[in-house]
Amino acid sequence: MKEILLAGVFALIFSLFGTPALIKLLAKHGYGQMIRDDGPQSHHSKRGTPTMGGIAIILSAIAGYALAHLVLGIAFSASALLVISLFSALGLVGFIDDYLKVVKQRSLGLNSKQKIFGQILVAGLFGYFGTKFPDNNGLTPISLNLSFLRDTSIKLGLVGMIIWVIFMVTATSNGVNLTDGLDGLATGASVMSFLAFVLIGVWQFGQSCSEVAVPNCYEVRDPMDLAVLAAALAAACTGFLWWNTSPAKIFMGDTGSLALGGALAGLAISMRTELLLIAIGGLFVLITLSVIIQVGFFKLSGGKRIFRMAPLQHHFELKGWGEVTIVVRFWILAGLSVAAGLGLFYAQWVAA
Secondary structure (H helix, E strand, O other), X not given: OHHHHHHHHHHHHHHHHHHHHHHHHHHHOOOEOOOOOOOOHHHHHHOOOEOOOHHHHHHHHHHHHHHHHHHHOOOOOHHHHHHHHXXXXXXXXXXXXXXXXXXXXXXXXXXXXXXXXXXXHHHHHHHHHHOOOOOOOOOOOOOOEEEXXXXXXXXXXXXXXXXHHHHHHHXXXXXXXXXXXXXXXXXXXXXXXXXXXXXXXXHHHHOEOOOOOOOOOEOOOOHHHHHHHHHHHHHHHHHHHHHHOOOOOOOXXXXXXXXXXXXXXXXXXXXXXXXXXXXXXXXXXXXXXHHHHHHHHHHHOOOOOOOOOOOHXXXXXXXXXXXXXXXXXXXXXXXXXXXHHHHHHHHHHHHO
8 A cells, every 4th residue: 555655645746846847848838728719719718828738647647656666666567567658658649639739820730530540559559468468377467358347258359359448548538538628627537537446456456366265356467556556647637637727727638638548448458347437437428428429410410419519518618607617517427427436346346
């Protein structure tokens, strides 16, 4: 447990005090957010706010995780290093997108095909290498079986698992990206989701098949180290949220949203809780569904809309809800989703 606390403290300090320095650096170079003309008019006041703040989250999380291990003399695990590689690479994809936006001074950076290609490439590599590096018990960071609360009997095979990982990573990273439309919304929801994985990792470690001989034990390669990484990510997001809450002094940009979505997917896959992510990340799922429904209905109905604007948070903005009101209420939904996910996880243990 010491490593979890240290990783969290270090990541929080780096993020809380490092983000203002990043704000000054980005403002100095004029790296400000571009605003869509067809969005809510209230957002035009945010034009020019420094973006690419996800850099602070990524670096703080990695530094917190690494420093905790160095202080305590603990070895890095293959599972955590793979997840770090995943969200760092996705952050790089997002950084390129953000950089093109601020350089070209328009609200679009990479086109959709380029961005999806980058996500698929990174996720595919994560899926492939995740099936390597077995430990002394033969466990690899990623199992070839589909998982819900633990591995199921459904075996996907190497190719099937890589395809499944690509789907999970791209869906989750884009889900967080769609949620990142209001000050602090995606950041706060991410904190809750990462804390859920801290609890899951600690519980899996305490009931690990390599630690205790009980019938209902968990076969996960590095549950405690994944919990340490999740704690570092939660703390890094918390420090960033101090500056990202309304009125935001900095936005995470695609640099942060793609990285955070990738980190959530990577943790769920590595902890054998893939389908449980639907519950834990319920807010991200809801907002993504609102876009799918809006686009689908628009095409099928010949131009009609269900929502005034998608993603869902902008629909309520156009209905007259205040930004802070929407964020807080959506945080409540995110908290309920996380509680439901943890409830399902624990209920399965009790029932078994």
